[in-house]
Amino acid sequence: MVVQSGSCDSGASGIGLAIVRRLAVGGASVALLDLDAGAADRAAAELRAQGSRVIGLGADISDRAAVEKALDAVRGEFGRSRSW
Secondary structure, eight states: OOOOEEEEETTTSHHHHHHHHHHHHTTOEEEEEESOHHHHHHHHHHHHHTTOOEEEEEOOTTOHHHHHHHHHHHHHHHSOOOOO
């Protein structure tokens, strides 16, 4: 199976970041979400510097409006998203 895109919440550290790295190294475009927007930006910037296509976003996934805003940002960056 080839993963073309993915998203991961709590993606700026720990297991979440490991998942993001694995997807990105495999060539997927990845949306990295974390409560800490600065940490999300830093982690995404590190991966982009290595040639990966990653967007870092601060979002509280328990907040529907925040998720919709993040989804809009992902669509703006990567185009249509098929899953959330």
